[in-house]
Amino acid sequence: MGYLKHWWKVLAAVLVLYALIIGMTIPLRNGIVSDKSSMTLKTGQKQTLTVLFYNARYKKEKPEAITARIRIDSAKAICAESVTITAERSLDLKFNIPTIDPNSIKAPFPFIEIGSPENGYVFSSVYLSASADSITNNETSFCTASYLAPSTKPSFPFLNILEESIRNLLYHVPMWFGMMLLLLISVIYSVLQLTKPEGLKNDIAAKSFAGIGVLYGVLGIITGALWAKHTWGAYWSWDVKQNTSAVALLIYLAYFVLRSSFDDADKKARISAVYNIFAFATLIPLIYIIPRMVDSLHPGAEGNPAFSSYDLDNNLRLVFYPAVVGFILLGIWIATIWIRIEKIWQRKIETL
């Protein structure tokens, strides 16, 4: 029954696999990809709006089952007179826009919302402009905005620019969560090394956990730069979080440089433990405090440094938290192997 003690390694593998498989296979929700110019309507005119979608299957629907309307305020809407399914991912909506003053509509209105049984609920900004042409609709008749049900199938949110790369949340962010926890474990071992200076057991553990923690941080920076290239437009935008995390990693790299500069093992253990505590103490303001004080391209810069705009999405959460736990356990697993190798190495040096 000796295998039972390895349960957490099995859990690590299962959770990381779950994050990879489920995180890559759950489809994105239906979303509107039309640009601003094609989403502009003139007031007082009859016109057709061609809307293009992402991940939609409108050929499965009956046109009568599709509700499309432009919301003017919390109760009123302009309903489409007819809906034509032109392709799997495109709809033609005929609107008869009444004469209303576009400036009288307050944000977030007006927006278009489309609901149907198969494809669920989608909405997007729409732009109304006062028409200089002859007015064909003098009526100001509105329909009431009833509730449109979202799709019940599991899906991730569709956000413009992010698109499928929203899945990176499940792989890039766990690197940072993992780094923080592994470095915390490392600093605990450093404190233990200082309180019980006999032996190098705790020093070895501190070094190994810092090593895998820094690896996670480096992977977080590289994956973040890749993601930034295709969403923010550049690998490095000098965003506050990019800068502070790069500084934090440089401080930790100095920890390894410091370690390699000692010949005496006890001196090395003591001084690098002190440095590790210092490094962790600077990590807290760099990762948790400064990013909250400055504007950032990262989501949730206003108070919450994590990802407040998505953390309401339950489907992402169901994969994100297991991914975090899985990558942390994987890191601890690798660290324990590293510690065992270092301990054998240490014993060898002592016997020689």
Place this chain on the structure above:
Amino acid sequence: MNTIKKYLLTGFAAIFLALTAYGQTASTKSDFFESTGKIYVVVAVIVVIFLGILALLISLERRLAKIEKEEKEL
């Protein structure tokens, strides 16, 4: 040690071949990464994480090989 060098060389050769082959199919890099809803950005991120963990495992294996070698010499 030699076997690891061999593995590393094969790995680099494979990456190089894959990159040249891919350079001939896609017109520009950003076009490829931003096609099909930017899914290849996610693929690249997963590949980077995998390669990073793999690199650490290779360095651990080298350390272990060093210990084993000295064990034999004793």
